[in-house]
Amino acid sequence: MRPGIKQVAELAQVSIATVSHVINNTRYVSNEIKQKVYSAMEQLDYRPNAVAQSLRSQKSNTIGLIVPILPSDTSNFFFMTVAQGIQSTLKKHGYQMLLSNNTTEELEEEKEQIKLFNSKLIDGLIIASIAEDVGYLNDIVRSRYPVVFIDRKPEGYNGDHVVADGYGGSFNAVKLLAEKGHRRIGFVTGTLGISTSNERLEGYKKALAEQGLPYDPSLVKVASPSFESGYECAERLLAEGGITALFIANNVLTMGVMGCLQEKKIRIPEDLAVVGFDDYDWTKITTPPLTVIRQPSFEIGEKAAEAMIKRIEEGQDNPEFREYRLPTQLVLRGSC
Amino acid sequence: MRPGIKQVAELAQVSIATVSHVINNTRYVSNEIKQKVYSAMEQLDYRPNAVAQSLRSQKSNTIGLIVPILPSDTSNFFFMTVAQGIQSTLKKHGYQMLLSNNTTEELEEEKEQIKLFNSKLIDGLIIASIAEDVGYLNDIVRSRYPVVFIDRKPEGYNGDHVVADGYGGSFNAVKLLAEKGHRRIGFVTGTLGISTSNERLEGYKKALAEQGLPYDPSLVKVASPSFESGYECAERLLAEGGITALFIANNVLTMGVMGCLQEKKIRIPEDLAVVGFDDYDWTKITTPPLTVIRQPSFEIGEKAAEAMIKRIEEGQDNPEFREYRLPTQLVLRGSC
DNA sequence: CTGAAAGCGCTTACAG
DNA sequence: CTGAAAGCGCTTACAG
Numbered sequence: 259m260r261p262g263i264k265q266v267a268e269l270a271q272v273s274i275a276t277v278s279h280v281i282n283n284t285r286y287v288s289n290e291i292k293q294k295v296y297s298a299m300e301q302l303d304y305r306p307n308a309v310a311q312s313l314r315s316q317k318s319n320t321i322g323l324i325v326p327i328l329p330s331d332t333s334n335f336f337f338m339t340v341a342q343g344i345q346s347t348l349k350k351h352g353y354q355m356l357l358s359n360n361t362t363e364e365l366e367e368e369k370e371q372i373k374l375f376n377s378k379l380i381d382g383l384i385i386a387s388i389a390e391d392v393g394y395l396n397d398i399v400r401s402r403y404p405v406v407f408i409d410r411k412p413e414g415y416n417g418d419h420v421v422a423d424g425y426g427g428s429f430n431a432v433k434l435l436a437e438k439g440h441r442r443i444g445f446v447t448g449t450l451g452i453s454t455s456n457e458r459l460e461g462y463k464k465a466l467a468e469q470g471l472p473y474d475p476s477l478v479k480v481a482s483p484s485f486e487s488g489y490e491c492a493e494r495l496l497a498e499g500g501i502t503a504l505f506i507a508n509n510v511l512t513m514g515v516m517g518c519l520q521e522k523k524i525r526i527p528e529d530l531a532v533v534g535f536d537d538y539d540w541t542k543i544t545t546p547p548l549t550v551i552r553q554p555s556f557e558i559g560e561k562a563a564e565a566m567i568k569r570i571e572e573g574q575d576n577p578e579f580r581e582y583r584l585p586t587q588l589v590l591r592g593s594c
Numbered sequence: 595m596r597p598g599i600k601q602v603a604e605l606a607q608v609s610i611a612t613v614s615h616v617i618n619n620t621r622y623v624s625n626e627i628k629q630k631v632y633s634a635m636e637q638l639d640y641r642p643n644a645v646a647q648s649l650r651s652q653k654s655n656t657i658g659l660i661v662p663i664l665p666s667d668t669s670n671f672f673f674m675t676v677a678q679g680i681q682s683t684l685k686k687h688g689y690q691m692l693l694s695n696n697t698t699e700e701l702e703e704e705k706e707q708i709k710l711f712n713s714k715l716i717d718g719l720i721i722a723s724i725a726e727d728v729g730y731l732n733d734i735v736r737s738r739y740p741v742v743f744i745d746r747k748p749e750g751y752n753g754d755h756v757v758a759d760g761y762g763g764s765f766n767a768v769k770l771l772a773e774k775g776h777r778r779i780g781f782v783t784g785t786l787g788i789s790t791s792n793e794r795l796e797g798y799k800k801a802l803a804e805q806g807l808p809y810d811p812s813l814v815k816v817a818s819p820s821f822e823s824g825y826e827c828a829e830r831l832l833a834e835g836g837i838t839a840l841f842i843a844n845n846v847l848t849m850g851v852m853g854c855l856q857e858k859k860i861r862i863p864e865d866l867a868v869v870g871f872d873d874y875d876w877t878k879i880t881t882p883p884l885t886v887i888r889q890p891s892f893e894i895g896e897k898a899a900e901a902m903i904k905r906i907e908e909g910q911d912n913p914e915f916r917e918y919r920l921p922t923q924l925v926l927r928g929s930c
Numbered sequence: 931c932t933g934a935a936a937g938c939g940c941t942t943a944c945a946g
Numbered sequence: 947c948t949g950a951a952a953g954c955g956c957t958t959a960c961a962g
Contacts, residue, residue: 642955
């Protein structure tokens with residue numbers, strides 16, 4: 259049987275309370291007694307029962323993370339790296355991460371997962387919500403614990419959020435292409451209406467304007483989030499003709515576009531200069547290697563965890579919610 | 595405040611015991627009373643406190659999963675897909691998955707994670723151990739719950755394990771190359787001594803033998819698990835000359851090799867025919883797209899979860915441990 | 931057919 | 947400076 263605190267107390271000949279206090283360093287215990295307790299714990303290979311601790315203290319030292327990850331989808335990679343950033347910094351502060359991924363891309367699933375987390379007494383929630391409006395959190399979370407949003411800017415519920423500077427990344431990519439002399443620069447984006455896509459489009463427009471280039475809506479293709487859709491957008495842009503450069507605003511679409519270009523034997527960058535999104539490993543081994551906008555995914559996770567810890571330590575007193583905006587980075591390779 | 599079972603009992607005017615029994619369907623309750631309880635639960639938006647349930651019943655309905663995932667490493671993808679397979683089938687059986695990834699690739703970390711799981715009362719452990727010998731589990735797990743191993747065959751501790759048929763995959767890849775007329779077929783493998791690498795090497799040898807080709811150790815390069823190491827192995831094989839085909843036995847190394855070939859402008863398959871390992875999305879968009887051995891990663895996860903559920907339901911009575919070996923698949927594309 | 935009560939393994943006021 | 951006891955929210959023998 260697993261030894262409990264009672265067994266430790268008996269062996270050390272002290273009270274249960276004392277054992278608890280030496281474990282948690284929560285009140286003064288004489289050195290002599292401390293030693294007895296430590297050695298008893300060691301002898302029994304005692305580990306506190308986390309479940310009992312949670313029940314009693316109404317605190318689980320656990321932060322829930324909800325992230326939309328489809329099976330076998332390349333975009334996994336981004337959120338997985340974020341998750342690792344979160345986990346590694348939570349660990350430093352003595353917290354654990356409970357991961358739940360929304361495989362269905364449905365909002366109901368997301369809600370269900372939060373309710374599950376609630377029943378496990380999480381101390382905080384970090385979420386990359388798929389909802390455009392996260393107002394539903396008002397009913398489910400009810401400010402019982404802090405919520406930190408990642409990737410997108412939340413609407414309808416207050417919370418810190420950490421995002422990558424997609425605006426700046428997009429701006430820099432398009433500016434680079436324009437400076438290389440390209441006048442007709444295609445743009446492939448994911449569904450609009452969410453903050454990430456919106457601001458990347460803004461960056462595109464802004465760069466064009468600054469470079470004195472006209473904004474031509476026919477050069478902008480909105481894709482659904484799939485390889486195939488990216489492929490198809492590239493196909494259409496190619497068929498319509500006229501572009502000499504292409505910027506793709508997310509990683510799944512970048513892959514789809516590259517699939518199309520490789521199949522049609524478009525020479526890069528001679529026939530078409532290309533800049534993609536997200537610095538995935540595979541972008542290094544395409545022909546030629548791809549210039550991309552890098553999002554600091556691990557750092558996003560770290561920052562989200564830090565924000566969470568801060569919130570928990572501060573308590574409810576601070577009503578001002580912060581936006582943490584992390585810089586993106588232009589990674590130059592052979593494709594433009 | 596979150597309502598507890600007591601509040602439900604009061605509102606429904608029944609005992610706590612009765613509420614518990616209708617929740618768990620664990621003894622007869624008259625329809626009339628059931629209805630009262632249900633409506634009280636709904637009215638209060640009641641959810642049982644999972645922590646209290648675990649503590650009392652000494653069962654958490656949670657399966658721990660430990661998997662070695664390095665930050666920003668492409669190999670993440672394999673285990674992530676496995677994890678999704680596990681999670682989706684556990685969910686069907688009312689279990690949750692608790693994920694812990696060993697970021698350090700160190701055995702001590704692995705042990706620490708298991709101890710943490712223990713303190714959370716997990717009902718079972720699914721693990722892709724990095725240890726060559728998992729005998730240490732005898733001390734930590736002590737048969738308190740079932741262990742299912744994935745990816746590799748365990749040594750030193752008994753448990754079901756589910757693996758992909760690397761032997762068959764490797765055999766088919768090399769056979770294909772030989773049948774296309776290649777006589778000198780290079781082989782890049784990860785560290786030997788673990789079941790996965792070992793059996794892929796065996797498959798290579800077996801295919802050569804069957805095709806009447808000599809086994810030449812100088813064509814076999816053992817790499818450490820990194821992009822760079824794969825790159826370097828390709829470089830060496832190229833420098834030493836003589837190979838017309840190359841089979842790479844895991845995905846990280848495949849990427850490294852492709853990086854090298856692309857940089858040295860080796861034409862594929864004209865100069866060198868290539869077969870890689872693992873059907874990652876990016877293998878579709880290399881130039882040319884890559885022929886690979888596909889491992890059924892999601893299915894591995896599903897099978898592991900099924901094996902776990904079976905063990906838990908069977909109890910301790912069945913001492914015969916099973917190997918589940920899932921077929922790999924040759925995915926033909928342009929690189930050979 | 932249903933209820934009162936013990937107890938899972940802890941933490942934390944309350945006493946002394 | 948340390949201990950005895952209540953209680954977190956459930957499940958589950960034991961009674962009737």
